[in-house]
Amino acid sequence: MDPSRTVTVTGHGTATVVPDSAVVRVATACRAAGVAEALSGVSTSSDRVVEVARARDLVPGSTGLSVWPWHDHEGRAGGFEARHSLAVRCESVEEAGELLSELAEAVGDALVVDGVSLDVGDTSAARATAAEAAWDDARAHAVHLAALAGASLGEVVAIAEGGSQGPGGPPPLALRAAEATARLEPGETSVHGAVTVTWLLA
Numbered sequence: 001m002d003p004s005r006t007v008t009v010t011g012h013g014t015a016t017v018v019p020d021s022a023v024v025r026v027a028t029a030c031r032a033a034g035v036a037e038a039l040s041g042v043s044t045s046s047d048r049v050v051e052v053a054r055a056r057d058l059v060p061g062s063t064g065l066s067v068w069p070w071h072d073h074e075g076r077a078g079g080f081e082a083r084h085s086l087a088v089r090c091e092s093v094e095e096a097g098e099l100l101s102e103l104a105e106a107v108g109d110a111l112v113v114d115g116v117s118l119d120v121g122d123t124s125a126a127r128a129t130a131a132e133a134a135w136d137d138a139r140a141h142a143v144h145l146a147a148l149a150g151a152s153l154g155e156v157v158a159i160a161e162g163g164s165q166g167p168g169g170p171p172p173l174a175l176r177a178a179e180a181t182a183r184l185e186p187g188e189t190s191v192h193g194a195v196t197v198t199w200l201l202a
Contacts, residue, residue, distance in 0.1 A: 031070060038067055069081075134194050
């Protein structure tokens with residue numbers, strides 16, 4: 001077996017997984033004639049967000065606070081608008097929907113829902129499945145190339161993992177009212193893996 005005759009192939013694999021946790025991103029907004037009044041109003045609404053979250057033993061965290069002048073559709077000065085953004089991590093997708101419904105009831109029209117991002121708590125099983133699929137893909141391609149060259153695969157002389165990428169972007173969310181509860185449909189997301197393998201040709 002000639003050690004100089006090798007074939008190197010990169011294989012790719014994908015595994016699907018259902019998100020099991022979520023981060024709810026909301027904000028409260030208030031318009032008023034002055035900065036102090038706008039800040040006071042947004043502070044009151046934000047306190048309600050914190051109270052609702054803590055009642056569920058969740059930990060809300062501020063992600064931003066801003067105040068700016070606002071104008072009507074004709075460009076006339078109308079006062080100031082304050083906005084306080086917060087994020088709350090939920091241990092389940094179902095809890096995230098329940099939290100949103102409770103926030104809507106407690107905060108009312110001062111609530112702004114910036115979005116919900118879904119996450120997978122443990123991707124180890126999906127990463128392993130993706131890596132196995134990547135190996136199978138690499139070997140199948142290498143066998144084909146070796147056959148074209150009138151050879152067969154020998155021993156593996158090098159393996160380099162291309163890096164698993166997990167979850168490939170948040171899945172689409174379906175948000176609907178169901179018995180006064182915002183229901184989130186997690187769908188599926190993908191974990192990707194890649195492996196580069198070098199074989200001797202026999």
